[in-house]
Amino acid sequence: MSHVFHRSLTQSYPTAVRGDGPYLIDSQGKRYLDASGGAAVSCLGHSDAGVIEAIREQVGTLAYAHTSFFTSEPMEALADFLIERAPQGLESVYFVSGGSEAVEAALKLARQYFVEIGQPQRRHVIARRQSYHGNTLGALAAGGNAWRRQQFQPLLIDVSHVSPCYAYREQRADETPEALGMRLAAELEAEILNLGAENVMAFIAEPVVGATLGAVPAVPGYFKRVREVCDRHGVLLILDEVMCGMGRTGSLFAAEQEGISADLITVAKGLGAGYQPIGATLVSGRIVDAIRQGSGFFQHGHTYIGHATACAAALAVQKTIEERQLLARVSELGAGLRARLQERFGDHPHVGDLRGRGLFQGVELVRERASKEPFDPALKLHAKLKKAAMARGLMCYPMGGTLDGRRGDHILLAPPFILEETHLDELVDKLDAALRSALAEV
Numbered sequence: 001m002s003h004v005f006h007r008s009l010t011q012s013y014p015t016a017v018r019g020d021g022p023y024l025i026d027s028q029g030k031r032y033l034d035a036s037g038g039a040a041v042s043c044l045g046h047s048d049a050g051v052i053e054a055i056r057e058q059v060g061t062l063a064y065a066h067t068s069f070f071t072s073e074p075m076e077a078l079a080d081f082l083i084e085r086a087p088q089g090l091e092s093v094y095f096v097s098g099g100s101e102a103v104e105a106a107l108k109l110a111r112q113y114f115v116e117i118g119q120p121q122r123r124h125v126i127a128r129r130q131s132y133h134g135n136t137l138g139a140l141a142a143g144g145n146a147w148r149r150q151q152f153q154p155l156l157i158d159v160s161h162v163s164p165c166y167a168y169r170e171q172r173a174d175e176t177p178e179a180l181g182m183r184l185a186a187e188l189e190a191e192i193l194n195l196g197a198e199n200v201m202a203f204i205a206e207p208v209v210g211a212t213l214g215a216v217p218a219v220p221g222y223f224k225r226v227r228e229v230c231d232r233h234g235v236l237l238i239l240d241e242v243m244c245g246m247g248r249t250g251s252l253f254a255a256e257q258e259g260i261s262a263d264l265i266t267v268a269k270g271l272g273a274g275y276q277p278i279g280a281t282l283v284s285g286r287i288v289d290a291i292r293q294g295s296g297f298f299q300h301g302h303t304y305i306g307h308a309t310a311c312a313a314a315l316a317v318q319k320t321i322e323e324r325q326l327l328a329r330v331s332e333l334g335a336g337l338r339a340r341l342q343e344r345f346g347d348h349p350h351v352g353d354l355r356g357r358g359l360f361q362g363v364e365l366v367r368e369r370a371s372k373e374p375f376d377p378a379l380k381l382h383a384k385l386k387k388a389a390m391a392r393g394l395m396c397y398p399m400g401g402t403l404d405g406r407r408g409d410h411i412l413l414a415p416p417f418i419l420e421e422t423h424l425d426e427l428v429d430k431l432d433a434a435l436r437s438a439l440a441e442v
């Protein structure tokens with residue numbers, strides 16, 4: 001019997017033993033095409049020689065130096081790399097070990113900023129329904145995923161939730177996408193006014209929603225308006241790019257495609273591409289200055305922040321992406337994937353929506369296309385699909401629908417940036433077969 005406290009205590013898992021490009025191989029020698037990058041992590045696949053060598057070199061020289069005593073070359077170099085390419089106004093990088101920690105740091109930075117500038121009553125956070133920002137208690141409080149929050153209520157910080165920018169289900173019949181964006185930005189503004197702008201600390205949102213909705217980009221103009229609303233009321237904008245950032249949508253930061261910057265941007269997953277656990281919070285000059293001129297010290301920290309080997313790995317990953325011009329490849333492959341999905345599932349009676357950006361694509365499943373009615377969540381279509389896909393040697397990332405019918409089961413696809421066209425064919429063939437099998441069961 002395994003002594004590991006696994007994610008599920010009732011399920012058994014194959015043992016992964018080796019990586020080979022976009023494939024993982026289990027102890028039986030079976031190969032799995034990684035069409036989800038784990039969870040939008042493995043953007044360089046599983047055996048990049050350059051990254052492995054960079055890790056080896058770093059471990060051999062300086063594996064780790066506690067950041068209350070030292071800085072390190074890889075940490076400085078990675079911060080420079082990110083800030084040189086980040087949206088305007090971001091000046092510093094706070095390194096952590098993953099996405100939840102990046103969100104916690106962002107929330108605490110926002111809070112400390114307002115304490116430092118003499119507005120300590122600003123402590124309320126606004127997020128969106130059906131969002132996920134991590135599982136630690138602060139990040140969980142921010143998230144608007146009822147199922148994940150339920151058993152941990154009451155949560156630690158005050159958060160209210162507004163509608164997600166989810167055109168497939170939120171856009172009214174008589175509304176243009178632009179009008180939807182305006183209506184939702186107005187909803188955010190109304191919530192700020194309702195709480196009293198002087199009490200609101202931050203609005204947090206994913207530019208392209210990953211885990212909870214399945215690769216849903218915002219409608220054009222939405223984020224520009226959100227930025228304006230936040231500025232009008234002195235509310236900080238936190239963009240959670242833990243999943244959609246670091247090239248996943250075709251630009252290094254997803255915010256670039258919205259034409260906005262943020263006060264704080266969180267990244268993780270693709271930053272280290274799974275070669276090392278690492279996340280980061282990019283911080284605007286305004287926040288850094290307020291803390292520097294105030295107490296001079298961010299009241300936070302973990303043992304492994306700025307881990308030298310993790311930073312060296314992430315730097316190697318990001319340099320590889322740049323040197324091999326993989327962001328252009330993401331856009332190309334993304335278009336190829338979308339075209340194949342459209343061809344295969346465009347008229348499928350149980351595929352309600354195809355959406356996404358770059359190599360971040362989502363398929364929403366419905367019981368009936370016309371009414372957009374989801375399958376009964378009790379059928380656990382997503383779990384059946386995951387099982388059927390794994391049986392066929394395909395990793396994809398399905399997620400369940402909601403009881404209130406606000407979302408159907410969906411499949412998130414986020415494969416490595418190093419695929420060949422033939423992998424796209426394999427992906428869609430296997431997904432099609434898995435979907436047939438799962439649908440036959442329900």
Ligand code: PMP
Nearest residue numbers: 098099100132133134240242243
């Ligand atoms: N934010 C977003 C948008 C995420 O998708 C995730 C992970 N799925 C997190 C935060 C939390 O990241 P981690 O699992 O690395 O803590």
